[in-house]
Amino acid sequence: MTRNNPPPYNSTSSSEREPLMPSEPSHLHQSFKSYIRTALIAIIAASIAFIIFASVFSDTCNNSLDPDVRDRIRKDWDIELRQHQEEVLKRIDTQKRWLQEDNDRTSLREQWGTEVEKHNRDVEERLRRDEEHKTHIREKWEREVEEYNRDVEERLRRDEEHKIRIREQWEREVEEHDEEVKEGRRRDEEERIRIREQWEREAQEHDKEMEESQRREEQERILLREKWRREVEGHEREVEKRRKHEEEERLRLNMFWTDPTSHTCTTYATREYTARLVNVPSYYDRRVEACMATPIKIHGIEYTPKWCEDHGPNNVIGHWEVDQHEPDCASYWIWYKDFGCISPGSGQRRIEHYLENIPSGGDWKEFCATTPISFRGMHFTGAEFCFKNNGATWGHWVFDDESCN
Structure with a gap:
């Protein structure tokens, strides 16, 4: 029998004959790569053209020589000019109102000054009359005192002359008229006692007259003061009566x-x-x-x-x-900024805040100066100094700080 033996080993088989590197690309593959490259170049060129067109269009829209751009700028300027004119008119009206109020206050102050001057003149006239009356009383009293002193001197002179005559008579008739001399002495003593008693009575009467005169003067001053007080009360009652009458008339007319x-x-x-x-x-x-x-x-x-x-x-x-x-009218401070000491050893620190929520049409300086704030344990009714920076309102404070010494 014939056995099926394996095929003989061949060192040059097909697997060994194939090269390890890939073979050359085909014609279809090369065409696809060329198409991709062309498409990329077209996209890049279109992007560059778009960028150039956008840049040119933007420059054209912002070009100040372009009539449309200038018309748009002119319209913006017209709007700003009208707003500025409205603000100027408002400020002029406000200044007119303030001027009218100042004129009214000045007129009222002048009227008050005139009334005060008239009152002062009346008071000075009354004081002058009182002083003249007191001067008249004092002169009268001095004249009476002088007359009284002259009378006393005259009486003393006569007494002295009488005593001289008696002494001379007594010297001539000393032996013959002892009883008469004694009687004369007794009469002289009685006369002196009588004169002294009369002088004392006159002095007491003069003191009483002076006290009575002073009492009358005081009563006259009290009456003048009471009369003035009644005049003032009458004036106040008249003013109150007029005010009540006007109030009643206003209520009667039902004004609202x-x-x-x-x-x-x-x-x-x-x-x-x-x-x-x-x-x-x-x-x-x-x-x-x-x-x-x-x-x-x-x-x-x-x-x-x-x-x-x-x-x-x-x-x-x-x-x-x-x-x-x-x-809506309440502005407030934000963005606390501490700029540190003004300079070394100055003993002062600088703080700034940004003012927020300023009402539309409001005066930024007025709101900056009246918006209260508290910081570092201190309270302020407004900023010490206000300024604008990039359209924003800022408040500025400088205060003593021991840490800056």
């Missing part, structure tokens, strides 16, 4: 406010309100007084006007500055 309107914030947590007073008769000539005395309720609280404008019977405008329940 209408068209209350809120305006911009004027200062920290404070807003301005206006309203028109109605039911004011055309003959009523105290419209401003009625305006200032008529209250209005704002946020449930009654306020009297801060000032009033009289434009006629049906156009009396009241102004209020309300500093309660106005959260």
Whole structure:
């Protein structure tokens, strides 16, 4: 039998004849790679063109020589100019109101000064009359004292002459007239006693007259003072009576406010309100007084006007500055910045804060100066110095600090 023997070993088989490196790519594979390369180049070229076109378009939109750009800039300038003019008009109106208020206060101050000067002149005139009266009394008293002294001197002179005559007579008749001399001495002594008693009585009467004169002067001063007090009380009663009469007349006419309107914030947590007073008769000539005395309720609280404008019977405008329940007007400080000591050994430190929530149309300087703040255990009613930086409002403080010594 023939056995199936294995095939002989051949060292040059097909597996050994195949090379280890891959064979050359086919024509289809090369075409695909060329297509990919071309597509990438096209995409890169399109990107570069797009970037160049966007740059040129952006330069064209911002080019100041472009008529459209200049029209747009001119419109923006017109808007800013109108806003500036409105702010200028508002400030001019505010300055006019302030000037009118200053004129009113100046007039009232001059009127008060005139009344005070008149009162002082009256007081000086009364004091002058009192002084003249006292001078007259004093001169009268001095004249009486001089007359009295002259009388006493005259009496003493006569007494002395009488004594001289008696002494001479006594010397001539000493032996013959001892009894008469003794009687004369006794009469002289009685005369002196009588004169002395009379002088004492006159002195007492003079003292009484002086006391009576002083008492009358004091009574006259008291009466003048009481009269002046009654005049002052009468004037005050007249003023109060006039005020009550005006109040009763205002209540009788039933004047009230209408068209209350809120305006911009004027200062920290404070807003301005206006309203028109109605039911004011055309003959009523105290419209401003009625305006200032008529209250209005704002946020449930009654306020009297801060000032009033009289434009006629049906156009009396009241102004209020309300500093309660106005959260939209409350600005506040943020961004605490400590810049350290001003200089070595200065003993002072510098702090700055950023002011937030300034109401639209509000004066940034006013809000900066009136917005309160507390830091480092200290409280301030506002910034010591205010400034603008990149459109933002900043407050500046400098205070003593021992750590900077």
